[in-house]
Amino acid sequence: MRGELGEDVYASWFRGVEIEEVDGGIVHLSVATRFLRNWLKTHYYDSVLKQAQGEWPSAERVEFTVRQPHFTIEPPKETPCARQTPSPAATDRAQLPMPLRTGYEGFEGSPLDPRLSFASFVVGNSNKLAHAAAKQVAHASSSPQSPFNPLFLHGNVGLGKTHLLHAIAWEVKQQNPEAEVLYLTAERFMSGFVQALRARDALAFKEKLRNIDILLIDDMEFLQGPTIQQEFCHTLNSLIDGGRQVVVAADRAPTHLDKLDMRMRSRLGGGLVAEMKTMDYELRHKILEKRAQEACAETAGLEVSDTVLAFLAERLTESGRELEARCIVCGRATSSPTSPVTIAGAEQIVRDLMRGTEPRRVRIDDILRTVSKHYGVNRGDLLSGRRNRSIVRPRQIGMYLAKLLTSRSLPEIGRRFGNRDHTTVLHAIRKIEQLMTDDNQLREEIELLKRLLRD
Incomplete structure (x- = not known):
């Protein structure tokens, strides 16, 4: 589906789709919301069926069915570092409390994951500003004036962006159980607003949002549509002007x-505005060490040496989810619970994510983002028909990099750069190649962009 529809459409509508089962000629897929279920059935049913039949x-x-949340009302305590057998109370899943969603006066928010608390968040140089700001906001939620x-x-x-949003919500609810907390993804906000419009209840929808104590919005990049954006902007202004976080x-x-x-x-x-940067080796090692300690506490006799953790921290460089997933897999895939995890076993498990033999896969979206940031031009200008020299040259460089670093065809590159003809792309590539033969500064700039995209 990603290859057929492109990265943007895939990320907007298919990122959260999960396969539940295939039974009796029926492929059962689950999604997070009713809005997403209806949208996929209406717009992409034939494409999904075609891929499924392949x-x-x-x-x-x-x-398509809507998934039910399975999260608990209390966040877990920090897992002790010592390796020990879990107590019966810790493993008795039947005693878990009822699921919890954030919400306000009938408006249902997205579910909170009890594992995503400040206690379970690992702090490093790349995220310490965001972590400190999130904690300060959570602790100052009851004050009349928030610092940020x-x-x-x-x-x-x-x-770790979603982790911090959940952690703020948990912390606020722990300090003040009566606080009105609403955590939403941008997709769920759009879904709720569209449903309110259809029910002719948009005014009540907006008034509910403007009376909560703290609003947390995830995946803001997916908020689309001028009407929805306008209403969200009004809601944002109303909350901030009213002293709400x-x-x-x-x-x-x-x-x-x-x-x-x-x-x-x-x-x-x-x-x-706090950026969460790419994790350095030290932070990756700390995350793996913490997760390994938790796995060893849950599985009697399991051992993960520091050598294995160092190997994983060196090879797995993409994200915290990748680190945690592979650490869990290493623990579960060990041939015997009493035998230690070896480097050979870890290498076998993470081979599909190791980057030692293959360069990082570069997407056209990455190229557009990197080029626009490097040359200080708006991404929309790169995709527009404007012919200013300050825009044409970065656009040509972007097309050249797309041909050099991706497997996309010239027509596909042209489509992603504002629906341009493949001959325009070919002209841009030849132009940049010609300029690079005489312009040392341009060659250095393109080498820098290549390193930025591959790192």
Whole structure:
């Protein structure tokens, strides 16, 4: 589906789709919301069925269902570092409390994961500013004036933005159980607003949002549509002007959210903007060490040596989710619970994610983001028909890098650069190649961009 529809469409609509089972010619897929279920059935049913039949020839139809949350009302205590057998109380899942969602006066928010608390968050140089700001916002939620409002967290996938949003929500509810906390993804906000419009209840929808104590919005980059953006901007202004806290997370800074209008970008950047950078080796090692201690505490006799942790920290460099997932797999895939995890065993398990033999896969979206940031031009200008020299040259460099670093065809590159003809792409590539033969500065700039994209 990613290859057929492109990265942007895939990330917007298919990122959270999960395969539940294939039974009797029916492929059962689950999604997070009713809005997403209806949208996929209406717009992408035939495409999904086609792909499913390529995987399971006996598939006759596809069924979309809405997943039910399975989270608990209390966040867990910090797992002790000592390796010990868990107590019966810790393993008795039947005694877990009822599930909890954030919400306000009938408006249902997204579920909170009890594992994502400040206690379980590992702090390093790349995220200490975001962590400190999040804790200060959570502790100051009951004060009349918040130190950072709004708080905007941004960074690539898997670096802990969602973790901090959940942690803020848990901390606020622990300090003040009566506080009205609402945690939403941008997709759920859009879903709720569309449903309110259909029910002719948009005014009540907006009034509910404007009366909560703290609003947390995740995946802000997916907020689309001028009407929805306008209403969200009104809600944002109302909350902040009323002294209510707003925390937003996205994959890039407010100034680079090209799908949002300038007024909203300015408002989102009016508080504290904290970047969560790529994890360095030290932080990756600390995360693996903490997760390994938790795994060893849950599995009697399991041992993970520091040598294995160092190996994993060196090889796994993408995100915290990758680190945690592979650490869990290493513990579960050990041939015997009493035998230690070896480097050979760890290498076998993480081979699909090791980057020692293959370069990082570069996407056209990465190229657009890197080029626009390096040359100080708006991404929208790169995709537009503007012919200013300050825009044409970066656009040509982007096309050259797309041909050099990706497997996309010339027509596909042209489509991703503002629906341009493949001959335009070919001209851009030849132009840059010609200029590089005589311009040392241009060669150095392109080498720098290549390193930035591959690192």
